[in-house]
Amino acid sequence: MKSQDRAVMRVLAGEKLWPPPIWMMRQAGRYLPEYRKVRAKAKNFLDFCYSPDLATEVTLQPIRRYGFDASILFSDIFVVPDAIGYPVRFEEGRGPVLEPLSSDLLNRLEQDKAEDHLKPVIETVSRLRAELPEETTLLGFCGAPWTVACYSVAGHTTQDQVAARVGAYRDPDLMQRFIDQLIEASISYLIRQLDAGADAVQIFDTWAGVLDEAGFKRWSIEPTRQIVEGVRAVRPDAKIIGFPKASSARMIAYIDGTGVDAVGFDWTAPDQVALDVQKRVPIQGNLDPMRLVAGGKALEDGVGHVLSTFDKGPLIFNLGHGVTPDADPENVARMVELVRKG
Ligand code: CP3
16 A cells, blocks of 8 residues: 555545544554563663664564554654763653753764664564554654753652743753754654654644743744755655644644644643634644543543544644553543544
């Protein structure tokens, strides 16, 4: 099957399909017992991402179990800073830990290292394309520079990104230098994923929503625009999904400013805002992942609402953010069943 004939690709090209195609952010993850089994084999999380055998296996697990219409490469947004020599590690029970951003550290980054370093991830992409059902869309991804940078300023996960916001106000030049390095590395990384068989790519900007107007333009829109432009310079037809979380009020500015083909909404987006956007570009989303934890009527109502609200244009059914470890795999099966009924 040609890439453009796969359901998710048809919607990304602007077609409305009903029932809509479905996939789930973080679909390979700890809510699945089979994921936890494979995860236990890897010394640490980054090694797991760099093991084509393990990464291919866990990427395929949710496809086997649920038959999602898209598969997303199993990796992480931190493989990009890691590949250019930014010190990053994962601690069990704590998540990512990065060395605080400094000028000295930036002087030590090496773009030329990235290609070799990311070879195992690119190999995973090729293997996936060979092993996936032919109708399944394969998505590659990267983190948006701002979201990656948030963790490097704070050093770890925070809820409001206070450290990154203060850092960007105090020393915008330092932030810009790091963002520029991430832009450069992300462009070649996405192009290589597309060359290896990814049908489309998604840019995750999880922390775009903490920025003020000027910050959103400079740190979310502008770096994303440069990535989109850089990828399209080599791959003019590349389909790119943007996911600036908690940014629904700025979605039109984001689309106009970045040139992405489609956007993902989180669950807090007002319906009317997403409906207006859907008149211009395909949208993806936006079930609250907590409905997969609660199940029952909450799940049925939530799925029903997304379907009945966004049935007027191109929709890729998804969650408003990643599925959480406490979601019940049976609820995921129920969600897929409800969506497939249309
Ligand atoms: O969606 C998928 O199934 C593909 C794989 C994927 C992962 N992370 C695997 C992962 C993707 C697309 C990501 C993106 C990612 N990673 C984002 C953007 C999207 C989002 O969720 O906001 C961000 C901010 C990260 C950074 C990250 N990775 C954090 C903060 C953590 C620790 C928190 C946690 O959930 O443990 C991770 C680890 C991580 N990335 C896990 C998975 C499955 C869990 C780690 C484990 O299994 O030990």
